[in-house]
Amino acid sequence: MSKVRIIRLTVLIAGIYFVVVFLIGGIWKESLDEKVFGEITPVYTDVIRVIALFAIGVGVVNIFMVHTHRIVRGRPNWEHSIVLLSAFIVMFTFAILKWTGTQPEPGQPYEGVAGLFDYVVTRIMVHMNSTIYSFLAFFVASAALRAFRVRGLESAVMMIGAVIVLLSMAPETAFPFLFEVRERLDLWLNTAVFRALTFGMYLGSITVALRMWLGIERSALFEAS
Amino acid sequence: MGVLTGELFVLSITPDPWFLRFLFLLFGCGLVTYLVLTRKGRHIHIRRIPGLDKIDEAVGRAVEMGRPVWFVPGIGSLQDAGTLTAMGLLEKAATLCARYNVRLMVALVSPVLVPVMTSIVREAYRAENKLEDYNEDDIRYLPGGQFYFAIAAMGWMRRERIAASMLFGAFFAEALMLSETAQQLGAIQIAGTQQAMQIPFLIATCDYVLIVEEYLAAHAYIRREPVHVASIRTQDLLKALMMVLTVVGVVSATLYLTGVVEADFIERMVEDFIHPGRWFQGG
Numbered sequence: 001m002s003k004v005r006i007i008r009l010t011v012l013i014a015g016i017y018f019v020v021v022f023l024i025g026g027i028w029k030e031s032l033d034e035k036v037f038g039e040i041t042p043v044y045t046d047v048i049r050v051i052a053l054f055a056i057g058v059g060v061v062n063i064f065m066v067h068t069h070r071i072v073r074g075r076p077n078w079e080h081s082i083v084l085l086s087a088f089i090v091m092f093t094f095a096i097l098k099w100t101g102t103q104p105e106p107g108q109p110y111e112g113v114a115g116l117f118d119y120v121v122t123r124i125m126v127h128m129n130s131t132i133y134s135f136l137a138f139f140v141a142s143a144a145l146r147a148f149r150v151r152g153l154e155s156a157v158m159m160i161g162a163v164i165v166l167l168s169m170a171p172e173t174a175f176p177f178l179f180e181v182r183e184r185l186d187l188w189l190n191t192a193v194f195r196a197l198t199f200g201m202y203l204g205s206i207t208v209a210l211r212m213w214l215g216i217e218r219s220a221l222f223e224a225s
Numbered sequence: 226m227g228v229l230t231g232e233l234f235v236l237s238i239t240p241d242p243w244f245l246r247f248l249f250l251l252f253g254c255g256l257v258t259y260l261v262l263t264r265k266g267r268h269i270h271i272r273r274i275p276g277l278d279k280i281d282e283a284v285g286r287a288v289e290m291g292r293p294v295w296f297v298p299g300i301g302s303l304q305d306a307g308t309l310t311a312m313g314l315l316e317k318a319a320t321l322c323a324r325y326n327v328r329l330m331v332a333l334v335s336p337v338l339v340p341v342m343t344s345i346v347r348e349a350y351r352a353e354n355k356l357e358d359y360n361e362d363d364i365r366y367l368p369g370g371q372f373y374f375a376i377a378a379m380g381w382m383r384r385e386r387i388a389a390s391m392l393f394g395a396f397f398a399e400a401l402m403l404s405e406t407a408q409q410l411g412a413i414q415i416a417g418t419q420q421a422m423q424i425p426f427l428i429a430t431c432d433y434v435l436i437v438e439e440y441l442a443a444h445a446y447i448r449r450e451p452v453h454v455a456s457i458r459t460q461d462l463l464k465a466l467m468m469v470l471t472v473v474g475v476v477s478a479t480l481y482l483t484g485v486v487e488a489d490f491i492e493r494m495v496e497d498f499i500h501p502g503r504w505f506q507g508g
C-alpha cells in the first residue's frame with residue numbers, strides 16, 4: 001500500500017469515530033456513552049497526542065538536519081544556523097534541569113540551575129516579546145493613515161465610521177451624542193457583519209475538514225511523494 | 226421575552242445538538258448530490274474571486290522587478306483549516322515561481338510545518354522540471370513564537386526587498402506587522418485568512434484580501450475538480466439556509482416585540498425550529 005493511501009485510510013478511520021460519536025453520542029443508550037465512548041475517547045485523544053508529538057519530533061529532527069547541513073557545507077549565513085542550534089540546545093538543557101530539579105513550594109521559584117529556564121523566559125523572553133508587541137502601535141498608526149484616505153464611496157463610509165468611533169473615545173463631555181452612535185455602529189452593524197463572517201468561517205472549515213476526512217482533498221499533502 | 230431572546234441567541238451561537246446533526250447530514254446529502262451532478266457533466270458556476278486570480282499577476286510583477294515572492298502560510302498549527310488551505314495555495318505559488326524562475330521565500334512559525342511545506346515546494350519545482358532551481362534555504366523556520374517570528378520575518382522581507390507578498394492562513398496581531406512592512410516595500414499583496422478579527426487590518430494594507438470563506442474555498446476554486454465544486458456548492462446551500470433562518474429569527478423577534486403575535490406562539494415556533502429532536506421523541 002502506498003504512503004498516500006495509508007494517510008488517507010488513517011484519516012478516514014480516525015474521522016469515522018468522531019462522526020459516530022457526534023451523530024449518536026448522548027441520544028441512543030447511556031451505556032454506550034459511558035462504557036464505549038467514555039472509555040475509548042480518552043485513549044483516542046492520547047493516541048492523537050502521541051502522533052502530534054511525533055510530528056514535533058520530525059520537525060525538530062528536520063531542523064537539525066537542515067542547519068547542520070548548512071554549517072558543514074558553509075552555506076551563506078551559516079553563522080545564523082549555529083545561533084539557532086545553540087539556542088535550542090541551551091533552552092532544551094535548561095528545561096531538562098528544571099524538570100529534574102527539586103520542586104519548590106507553591107508560589108516559590110525554582111532555585112539554582114533548575115531556575116535557569118524560568119529566568120530566561122520571564123526575565124528575557126517576556127520582555128522582548130512585549131517590546132515587539134508594542135511596535136504594533138506604530139504599524140496601526142501607519143496603516144490607519146492609509147485607510148483614512150477617501151478614494152471612493154466605500155472608503156468614505158469606512159472613514160466616517162472610523163472618525164465617529166475615534167471622537168466617541170474622547171472624554172464623554174466632548175461629544176456625548178457620538179457615544180450612542182458608536183454603540184449602535186458597534187452593536188448593530190459590526191456584530192451583524194462579524195456573525196455573517198463567523199457563519200462563513202464555520203461552514204468553510206466544515207467543508208475543508210470533510211474534504212480532508214474523505215480523502216477527496218487532492219492537495220499537496222495527499223499527493224506529494 | 227428573556228426566554229425568546231435567549232433561544233435566538235442560542236440559535237446563532239451554540240445551536241442544539243439535533244440542529245447540528247441535521248446540518249451535518251444535510252451537508253453530506255448535498256455534497257453527494259452535487260458530486261453526482263458535476264460528475265454527470267452539469268456545469269456549476271462559481272463566481273470569480275479576484276484575489277486568487279491575481280496570484281499570477283503578483284508572480285508576474287516579481288518577474289518584472291527581479292525580486293522575490295514572499296509566502297507565509299499563517300501561524301496556525303498543521304491541523305488548522307487555514308494552514309491546510311494555505312498548502313494548496315503554496316503549491317500554486319511555487320509552481321508559478323518555478324515556471325517563471327522567480328525566487329520564492331517561505332517563512333514558517335512551527336518546526337512541524339517545515340517538512341510538509343518543504344515537500345510541497347520541492348514537488349512543485351519537480352513538476353515543472355526545475356528542481357535545480359529549488360533552494361531549501363528559502364524555506365525558513367523562524368523560531369520563538371508569534372512576535373519573534375514577526376520581527377525575523379520583517380527583517381528578512383526588508384533585506385531581500387520582496388516584490389510580492391502572499392499571506393495565507395491563520396494570522397493574529399502579527400498580520401499587520403507583516404502586511405505593513407510589505408506595503409512599505411511597495412510589494413503587491415494578496416492575503417487571505419479565516420480570522421475575522423484580522424480582516425480590517427489586512428484590507429487596510431493589502432491589495433487583495435480573501436475574506437474568511439472565500440479563503441477557505443481558495444484551493445477548491447483553483448483546482449475546479451468535481452468534488453471541489455460540489456463542496457463549494459453545498460457550502461453555499463447551507464449558507465442560504467442560514468440566511469433564511471436568520472431572516473425568520475429577525476422577523477419573528479420583531480413581530481413579538483411589536484406585539485403582533487403572542488410570545489407563546491413565537492416560542493413554540495422557535496423551539497420547533499431548533500429542537501427537531503422533539504419530533505422523534507413525540508414532544
